[in-house]
Amino acid sequence: MEDPHSQNAVPSTSATKDKKPVAIITIGMAGAGKSTFVERLNAHLHSKEPPSPPYILNLDPAVTYVPYEPNIDIRDTVNYQEVMKQYNLGPNGGILTSLNLFTTKFDQVLNLVEQRADSVDYVILDTPGQIEIFTWSASGAIITDAIASTLPTVVAYVIDTPRTTAPATFMSNMLYACSILYKTKLPFILVFNKTDVQSHQFAVDWMADFEEFQAALATDKGSRDSEGEPTFMNSLMNSMCLVLDEFYKNLTAVGVSSVTGDGFDGFLAAVEASRKEYENEYIPELKRAQAKREKTLQQAKDENMSRVLKDRAIDREKNPAGALADRWNPDEEDEDDDDGDINIIDRSEERGPAEYIDVTRARRRETEEINWPRPG
Ligand SMILES: Nc1nc2c(ncn2[C@@H]2O[C@H](COP(=O)(O)OP(=O)(O)O)[C@@H](O)[C@H]2O)c(=O)[nH]1
């Protein structure tokens, strides 16, 4: 585990130029400080010598104010209010649908990011306020996988430190982090934010030694019932922390304050270490999975193809005249290709009136049964 107070020297920008940029996906509960963290990281990178301005993506369609200037802003592509109206949705459905619409164009985003790959060291993603919209949606998974198969990628799990001092809250937050780690399999940094208000030392101690956590649990006033017996929750957490012990070994924890800028060198050092982890562990795993998928896909294709050919042979035998008439007519092609009307904007290249996805158009095709992917 990373020493939380270490201010390891971060490799200078020029030294990292020959490498691909690292993508940092910020994930965390609403109000944990993701956007403020991105703002401070942006400022920190600008103030480096030489400055290393990152490429920033804002994926929160519902935010009214972002404290930094994103290069790509989902709000330029999708009008969240309009989506809510057009699809008759509440706020969460609106955010999810907006993210889905944006994801359909993520190949354009990747192109823009790849164009900048030589000139930036960091690509930063700010995700929607509500954590589950990104972590438990198909779009979130698609975006994460797309980025992670293009660039070295690390998850920065931002934690509201002052709000996690109670053992039960701490544990549920860690369990959530654990679920994301196992879902994405990406290098993972626990970012204890708001250390200007509350030091994250307690968390470091609990993670380093589960007996410390159990001791904190025993003295926690909510952990005993009216008869002074440990509650069910207490016993559960007592055993859970043994399980989590294994998980803690797989991650790095750093403390930062997005308000004062404290701890950001430590964070960048952890990111640099994650790049190696990505190359040594994630990439081989990705290649293995791809090879396996391709093999099963090829098998399925071969099987289907042989079935089709067999069917066709039987058909032709039964009805030779029909087989002759059955020819492809290029004039009958349906030319309804309406893919070109949504465009992702790189703000650093082009400014002007935002182009929105024309949701009325998507709406008209509702009868054709568009099914947005569901988490699962
Ligand atoms: N004291 C303190 N407040 C912070 C820090 N980071 C964020 N905040 C505050 O936490 C609140 C939520 O921050 P925001 O970035 O919008 O959270 P998000 O929903 O995760 O994007 C805001 O009021 C921020 O000013 C920090 O490091 N220290």
Ligand SMILES: [Mg+2]
């Ligand atoms: Mg935010």
